[in-house]
Amino acid sequence: MAGGPLAGQRLDHRRRRAHWRGRLGTVVLVLAAGWGGSVPAAAEGIVDVLQRSQQQRLDWLTRREAPDPVASARIQASFDAVLAAAPTPVPARLRVVHGGEVLAETVLGQVIVADATLAALPEGERCFVLAHELGHVALAHWARMGELYAAHLPGEVMRFRTEAVAGLLGADASGLAHRQEHEADAYGLALLRRLGHGPQDALALFMRLGARPDTPTHPATRKRVARLRAVDGGEAAGAAGPAANGEPGAAGADPRLAPGTERPDAGTPAPR
Numbered sequence: 001m002a003g004g005p006l007a008g009q010r011l012d013h014r015r016r017r018a019h020w021r022g023r024l025g026t027v028v029l030v031l032a033a034g035w036g037g038s039v040p041a042a043a044e045g046i047v048d049v050l051q052r053s054q055q056q057r058l059d060w061l062t063r064r065e066a067p068d069p070v071a072s073a074r075i076q077a078s079f080d081a082v083l084a085a086a087p088t089p090v091p092a093r094l095r096v097v098h099g100g101e102v103l104a105e106t107v108l109g110q111v112i113v114a115d116a117t118l119a120a121l122p123e124g125e126r127c128f129v130l131a132h133e134l135g136h137v138a139l140a141h142w143a144r145m146g147e148l149y150a151a152h153l154p155g156e157v158m159r160f161r162t163e164a165v166a167g168l169l170g171a172d173a174s175g176l177a178h179r180q181e182h183e184a185d186a187y188g189l190a191l192l193r194r195l196g197h198g199p200q201d202a203l204a205l206f207m208r209l210g211a212r213p214d215t216p217t218h219p220a221t222r223k224r225v226a227r228l229r230a231v232d233g234g235e236a237a238g239a240a241g242p243a244a245n246g247e248p249g250a251a252g253a254d255p256r257l258a259p260g261t262e263r264p265d266a267g268t269p270a271p272r
Ligand SMILES: [Zn+2]
Pocket: 023, 024, 025, 026, 132, 133, 136, 180, 181, 184
């Protein structure tokens, strides 16, 4: 459905599960067992392979650019607001597509690709999605992930070597990806406050998307919500300045995440 309006509350079930499933805009973990179609070229380093894989994904995504100017404009306006609220300039740009697999993702470390259905969400939730993605860019997550891969696989990529380190690399990359998701959530939450929204918007989004289990790239929804509550509680205790991990400072008196009031995954069977 080419950029057609999709009521926020009526995201169909399959799409809702897909949103944020494997990635809300973080790296694609290209593990040694499968290069995602990117066969290493001669004398290619692992970062080159990752870059090429991401470029292929970006090319594929941008062939689906949203033809709906209203949806695109709405998302662009939110993105501009989020960008302006960032405490330091962030070299990110936005592309709006339709028929994507997730609400938004960050490709090549700086291109935020948003699905047109994002336009149908309430402003606060849309801003949280975009601010989360901006966090990935601002915190240089793609570069950090590349460094991790390069540390495991220095020099030229050769399959026999990648297979030897695949297990450890996968575990380390997954651990880093999870930390990056929490960092991006915290960054997004801080930006939300600067924009006059609050943590309830982040929670509303998680509830809308439904409970997700751990994946190689993303922590379970339950963990993300718990971490956001911890961040929120810490800031409520008086730390309005920048946090240690570089997320923007959060001033303002928005409602705090009230423990126990909203449980996106309470009573939900383990998702598939
Ligand atoms: Zn993310």
